[in-house]
Structure formats: C-alpha cells, structure tokens
Amino acid sequence: MTTPILELRDIHVRFATLDGAVEAVRGVSFAIRRGETVAVVGESGSGKSQIMMGVMGLLAQNGQISGTAEFHGMNLIGLPRRALNRIRGERIAMIFQEPMTSLDPLFPIGAQLIEPLCRHQGLSRKAAHARAIELLHLVQIPEPERRMRSYPHELSGGQRQRVMIAMAISNNPELLIADEPTTALDVTIQAEILTLLRDLQERLGMAILFITHDLHVVRRIADRVVVMRRGEKVEEGPVETVFADPQNAYTRALIDAEPEGRKPPVAADAPVVLEVREAAVTFGRRRRLFQPAEPGFRAVNGVSLTLRRGETIGIVGESGSGKSTLARAILRLLPATGSIRLHGRAIEDLSPRALLPLRRDMQVVMQDPFGSLSPRMTAGQIVAEGLLVHHPAMSASERDRAAAEALAECQFDPALRNRYPHEFSGGQRQRIAIARALVLKPSIIVLDEPTSALDRQVQKQIVDLLRRLQAEHGLSYLFISHDLAVVRALSDRIMVLKSGDLVEEGPCAEVIGTPKQDYTRRLVQAALLS
Structure with a gap:
C-alpha cells in the first residue's frame, strides 16, 4: 500500500461562541493516497467541511484546530501562513460548494484564471492567458476565448463550477479537495462534472478528497468513504462494502433518506x-471598442x-x-x-x-444561505432587518421579539439568535433565511434551490417545514x-x-x-x- 499523501490524526475543531465553546470535530483520523478518491459524508453540521477548512487554515476567526495533518511528512497545522500559502493553490487545491461566492464578481473569469498562474508558476501575462484558454478547453467550457471576457454572473451554475475546477487544477495539484462541488447543479450537469473530475484525476494522477452529503455522488466517484456524525467518524471503508453492508445505523439512515x-391539493377556486x-x-x-x-x-x-x-x-x-x-x-x-x-x-x-x-x-429564499446572510450580523439581526424597512415604527425590542417568533416557527432555537451565520450548519442557516422571509408575513415566497445545499435528512425536515408553514399561513410558493x-x-x-x-x-x-x-x-x- 502506498504512503498517504495526507494523513489526519486526532483532529479536533472548536469554535468560541457567546454561549461557550462548540466542538465541531472530535478526534477524527483518516488518510488519502495518490490517485485515490476518498469521500467524507454526513448530514449538515457533522463537521465534514470544518475538518479541511481547519487543515487548510481557513477557519473563521473564532475557530481553532488541533491534531496532526501530515502532508508528505509535514504537519500543516500550525504551519506559518507564508509556508502554507506556498502549498495552498499549488500542491493542494480546493473547490468550494458555491462558485458564485468564490469568484470575484468585479473581474472577468480570464483575469481570475491568469492571476494564480502568474503568482504560482511565474508565467508572463501572455503565457498565462494562453494557459487559461487551455484550461477552459480542458474543463469543456464552450467558446473559451470569448468566455475569458465573461463575468461570473454571465455564466450558468455548471459553467461557474467548471471555471472553479479550471482554477483548482491550473497548477497541477497533488491533492484536490472538493467541498460539495456538485450540490448546486442539476442532475445532468452533475453527471458531467463527476465525469470531468474522474477524467482529470486520471490525466493528472491527483488524489481527490470529496466532501458531500449526496450518497448517489459517493457511489459514482469514490473509492473509500468516511461517514461522520456530530463531529465524529462513525464508519469508514470501501464504498462497495459500506453501501452493501453498513455497520452503523446512521449510515443506513443516510442511505435510505x-x-x-x-x-x-389546492382548491380549484383558490x-x-x-x-x-x-x-x-x-x-x-x-459593445467593445472597434468591434461590432x-x-x-x-x-x-x-x-x-x-x-x-x-x-x-x-x-x-x-x-x-x-x-x-x-x-x-x-x-x-x-x-x-x-x-x-x-x-x-x-x-x-x-x-x-x-x-x-x-x-x-413577495419574499425570496436563496440557494446558498451562507452567501445570502451577512457574516457581520447575528441570526436575530438578519431576521429583523426587513422590519427596519417595512415597519420602521417598531421598537428594537418589538423587532427582536418578532424575529424570535419567526425563528421558533422555523424550528430554530431563538436562544441561539445572538450567534453569527458561520457558527451554524447549512440546515440551520437555511432556517434563518426562511424566518427572514416569513417575518414580513408575505403571501408569496420564491424558493430558489432552497434544499440543494442540504443533505437528504435535512431536506426532509425543510420540506416538512415548508409544507407546514404553507398550510398555516396560506403561502404560495x-x-x-x-x-x-x-x-x-x-x-x-x-x-x-x-x-x-x-x-x-x-x-x-x-x-x-x-x-x-x-x-x-x-x-x-x-x-x-x-
């Protein structure tokens, strides 16, 4: 058996909050080898993403990681930022769940591809431009020369994710960390992205650490699977073995969810x-200068x-x-x-x-709650924000009470409303987003992919919640x-x-x-x- 590229031992991740310390990851260990795809799965809040955010030095300011993360024998935890920056993006690359929040909306994608090529490989602007077009070809972006001039909002979700993959592989990394890269994509595009990642893995010989809640994806791409629940590893093994004969009841629940x-039905005369x-x-x-x-x-x-x-x-x-x-x-x-x-x-x-x-x-709940919630506001402030605009006569205490009631209706503990978005799981953040829409008592709510970023168990809970709120308030969706x-x-x-x-x-x-x-x-x- 080959030596692991990355070996994690006894990883702990903690967050300091106003309500005390929260331990998001507790003593997790596993390894990944060259050319291997390891999937880390679990429901929202299981800690699967926080492991690699911690290892890569990307935790929020109130987060702390301990343990060992050996990359070719070098412990990444505690590594000086300058040394870590030489590894990030060059030897280890990451693809995040929502490319729209990872791509800079102010720059065309060509500029965003060229910058890391110049920085990490020392290429000239001309050489980096040619390499960027080559990368867009590689990830199957149509008309790459024209798309170099496009801004992120001009691309579809699938195209933006392909751009993120192009950026991630631009420096031929040894390890690609893919954090829910297909969650926000439709099933046909999802299949194309998985095929693309598999093809790139074979060409480049890289290892892939695939973080997801979608077990259909795990079956299609992974060699081994690590199952997490509430910050702990509950099961690990080859994909075929775990799916055919899961040893943990939680794993079975994930498979069946x-x-x-x-x-x-709604009344015909409604x-x-x-x-x-x-x-x-x-x-x-x-219109471009000197061009039609x-x-x-x-x-x-x-x-x-x-x-x-x-x-x-x-x-x-x-x-x-x-x-x-x-x-x-x-x-x-x-x-x-x-x-x-x-x-x-x-x-x-x-x-x-x-x-x-x-x-x-007419209110809206967006696809990515983390991107639509202000990181500088608490959950209670986020929910009450609309009341400042539409009910300016309300006092601060009245707004806070209304926010607490809306959160409670969305099965979110109002006692947690003084915490910030990054302290919550994806499912909790989506409940905050629903409460923000509900607090204004609308008749119509536009739900734009509100469950796509959530695992199946949390999806079931959100679907039940939306049906209950619709019945109680006569909402139209x-x-x-x-x-x-x-x-x-x-x-x-x-x-x-x-x-x-x-x-x-x-x-x-x-x-x-x-x-x-x-x-x-x-x-x-x-x-x-x-």
Missing part, C-alpha cells in the same frame, strides 16, 4: 395571487404562469435553462418584458419607490429546483424550462409520471425517479 409524502404573461428577459452584449456589438441573449422567452393562494409551482430544468432568471424577473430584480400582476395589480411598470411597499408581499424528488414532495404543478422556453407543464404527478417531452423524460431518468 429521501423526502416523503405529497402536498395536499384566489389568484400572481399572474405572469409572456415574461421575457434578454441580456444585452457589451454582439447580439443579445434571450434567457427567458415568453413564459406565462398563474399562481393561486396556497399553491406551489415547481420550476425545473437544467443549469442555464432560465429558472432563476424568470424568478428574478417576476420579483422585478431584472428588467423584463411582459405582464406581471400581484393580487390583480400590474407591477411591471412600477417605479422602485412605488414597488417598495409591495416587496414585503414558486419552487425552483433541479431535484425532482424534492419537487415531487412539495409541488402542485411543474413547469419545465429549457434554454428559456417552457417545454412542458402540468400537474406534478402527470409531469413526473408520464412526461410528454424527451427533455423532461431525461431529467426524470437522471433523477432516478423512473
């Missing part, structure tokens, strides 16, 4: 709360929908299909054409000032997701988008059970629902 139940007709969004191309203007890109092409009180419409499609763009257009966060009526009132032409009072009625298992558990109707076009819609059971379009059929098959 999936959202259950179906949403009760009042209409939102009506959209022929919504279209076109992104204009920038490029044609605009139609991201959403004449989509219509009707949402009733208490109803959930699931909007599905591959990355780049226009799901989130449609939602942002409905929320008036993007310029769009077409008609948008909220409770019968046309809002498409309202000025920002006229629209402000109505925004309380636009539920955007690539996860058809979750869509099936939560939706009344489904709309399927492809390249900005509505290709199929109908009752949830009909669209998933007997899809009419080949595209829908491929999505269902990729989700292992048929």
Whole structure:
C-alpha cells in the first residue's frame, strides 16, 4: 500500500461562541493516497467541511484546530501562513460548494484564471492567458476565448463550477479537495462534472478528497468513504462494502433518506395571487471598442404562469435553462418584458419607490444561505432587518421579539439568535433565511434551490417545514429546483424550462409520471425517479 499523501490524526475543531465553546470535530483520523478518491459524508453540521477548512487554515476567526495533518511528512497545522500559502493553490487545491461566492464578481473569469498562474508558476501575462484558454478547453467550457471576457454572473451554475475546477487544477495539484462541488447543479450537469473530475484525476494522477452529503455522488466517484456524525467518524471503508453492508445505523439512515409524502391539493377556486404573461428577459452584449456589438441573449422567452393562494409551482430544468432568471424577473430584480400582476395589480411598470411597499408581499429564499446572510450580523439581526424597512415604527425590542417568533416557527432555537451565520450548519442557516422571509408575513415566497445545499435528512425536515408553514399561513410558493424528488414532495404543478422556453407543464404527478417531452423524460431518468 502506498504512503498517504495526507494523513489526519486526532483532529479536533472548536469554535468560541457567546454561549461557550462548540466542538465541531472530535478526534477524527483518516488518510488519502495518490490517485485515490476518498469521500467524507454526513448530514449538515457533522463537521465534514470544518475538518479541511481547519487543515487548510481557513477557519473563521473564532475557530481553532488541533491534531496532526501530515502532508508528505509535514504537519500543516500550525504551519506559518507564508509556508502554507506556498502549498495552498499549488500542491493542494480546493473547490468550494458555491462558485458564485468564490469568484470575484468585479473581474472577468480570464483575469481570475491568469492571476494564480502568474503568482504560482511565474508565467508572463501572455503565457498565462494562453494557459487559461487551455484550461477552459480542458474543463469543456464552450467558446473559451470569448468566455475569458465573461463575468461570473454571465455564466450558468455548471459553467461557474467548471471555471472553479479550471482554477483548482491550473497548477497541477497533488491533492484536490472538493467541498460539495456538485450540490448546486442539476442532475445532468452533475453527471458531467463527476465525469470531468474522474477524467482529470486520471490525466493528472491527483488524489481527490470529496466532501458531500449526496450518497448517489459517493457511489459514482469514490473509492473509500468516511461517514461522520456530530463531529465524529462513525464508519469508514470501501464504498462497495459500506453501501452493501453498513455497520452503523446512521449510515443506513443516510442511505435510505429521501423526502416523503405529497402536498395536499389546492382548491380549484383558490384566489389568484400572481399572474405572469409572456415574461421575457434578454441580456444585452457589451459593445467593445472597434468591434461590432454582439447580439443579445434571450434567457427567458415568453413564459406565462398563474399562481393561486396556497399553491406551489415547481420550476425545473437544467443549469442555464432560465429558472432563476424568470424568478428574478417576476420579483422585478431584472428588467423584463411582459405582464406581471400581484393580487390583480400590474407591477411591471412600477417605479422602485412605488414597488417598495409591495416587496414585503413577495419574499425570496436563496440557494446558498451562507452567501445570502451577512457574516457581520447575528441570526436575530438578519431576521429583523426587513422590519427596519417595512415597519420602521417598531421598537428594537418589538423587532427582536418578532424575529424570535419567526425563528421558533422555523424550528430554530431563538436562544441561539445572538450567534453569527458561520457558527451554524447549512440546515440551520437555511432556517434563518426562511424566518427572514416569513417575518414580513408575505403571501408569496420564491424558493430558489432552497434544499440543494442540504443533505437528504435535512431536506426532509425543510420540506416538512415548508409544507407546514404553507398550510398555516396560506403561502404560495414558486419552487425552483433541479431535484425532482424534492419537487415531487412539495409541488402542485411543474413547469419545465429549457434554454428559456417552457417545454412542458402540468400537474406534478402527470409531469413526473408520464412526461410528454424527451427533455423532461431525461431529467426524470437522471433523477432516478423512473
């Protein structure tokens, strides 16, 4: 057996909080060898990500790590920052869960690829530019020369993740740490990214440490699996052995977990709360000096929908299909054409000032709660923030009480509201985000991939929570997701988008059970629902 590239022994990670010390990782040990893929799995809050954040010196300011992390015989823990910086990005690279928060929105992706090449390899700008194009080819980005000029927001989620992979492998690392790199991607793009990582591993001979909560992904890519729960390792072994005969009850629960139940149907005569007709969004191309203007890109092409009180419409499609763009257009966060009526009132032409009072009625829960929650505000302050805008007459104590009530409704302990977002698991952060939307008592909540970053057990809890809140408050949801298992558990109707076009819609059971379009059929098959 080959010598490990990285060997972890007795790793502990602790966070100092206002409520005392929190031990996130307790005495975890495992190793990874050259050319091997080791998956670290566990539910949200199990400590799987904190292990490698600690080893790489990326813990929050109130975090502390102890133990040994030997990389080729050198302990990374306690290594001076300058020495650690020579290793990070060059010999060990990381891919994070949400590329939009890892890429700088102010610079085109070409500039962000070129910088590490110049820094770590000493390449000239011209050589680094050529290498960056080569890397984009390698990760299968179409039209890489043109994409060098694109900004992160102009790329789909799958394309942004490919850019992150290109950055990670740019210096031919020996070890690639992939922290939930496919979680936010639809099933078809997810399969492409996994195939890409496997291919790159064979070409470069690197080891991969794959952190995930998705056991379907583990089965497809890993050689060995380490299962964690509440900061401790509960099981380790070859993937085939662990899946065929798990020795721990928690491992078995992870394997069997999936959202259950179906949403009760909405009344046929329920009042209409939102009506959209022929919504279209076109992104204009920038005019460049001495070059003709490029044609605009139609991201959403004449989509219509009707949402009733208490109803959930699931909007599905591959990355780049226009799901989130449609939602942002409905929320008036993007310029769009077409008609948008909220409770019968046309809002498409309202000025920002006229629209402000109505925004309380249309709230949104984003895909990545960590990216959408201010790191400088406590959970209670985050939830109460909207009350400052929409209910300025409320006192500080009234806002705090309202925030505590909203958090309690979302099954989040209000006593923890003085902690900061980084002190919570992904599931807890998403409950904070839901409470922030709920505290304003809206009639419509846009849920943009709210469960994609969560493990299956927490997904089940969030689906149950959303169904309960909907029943108690008469909420209407636009539920955007690539996860058809979750869509099936939560939706009344489904709309399927492809390249900005509505290709199929109908009752949830009909669209998933007997899809009419080949595209829908491929999505269902990729989700292992048929």
